Amino acid sequence: MQKALRAYGEVLRLIRRLPQDSRPHYAKYARENFVNYRDVEANDAAALEELFNRTYTHSLWVLTPQQVFGG
Numbered sequence: 001m002q003k004a005l006r007a008y009g010e011v012l013r014l015i016r017r018l019p020q021d022s023r024p025h026y027a028k029y030a031r032e033n034f035v036n037y038r039d040v041e042a043n044d045a046a047a048l049e050e051l052f053n054r055t056y057t058h059s060l061w062v063l064t065p066q067q068v069f070g071g
Contacts, residue, residue, distance in 0.1 A: 003048070007055050008034050014059050026062055033058075 011030045015023050033055075040047050 003052070004034070007052055011055060011059055014063060017063065 008030070012027065015026045015030065018026060037051055040051060042048070
């Protein structure tokens with residue numbers, strides 16, 4: 001549970017790097033996704049790892065087109 005909360009917090013911090021007008025949309029999207037997957041078994045390491053990888057991949061997808069990374 002703690003790892004999930006840290007991941008959610010990190011996603012919200014990354015969202016702050018987006019343009020202000022798009023932040024509410026992505027914050028809502030992130031919350032909905034974390035709520036949708038709250039029923040995943042906490043002791044199912046494979047499922048949790050898949051969700052954390054998905055979180056990371058989605059975060060990159062959202063941030064990269066916005067040129068947030070300065071690249």
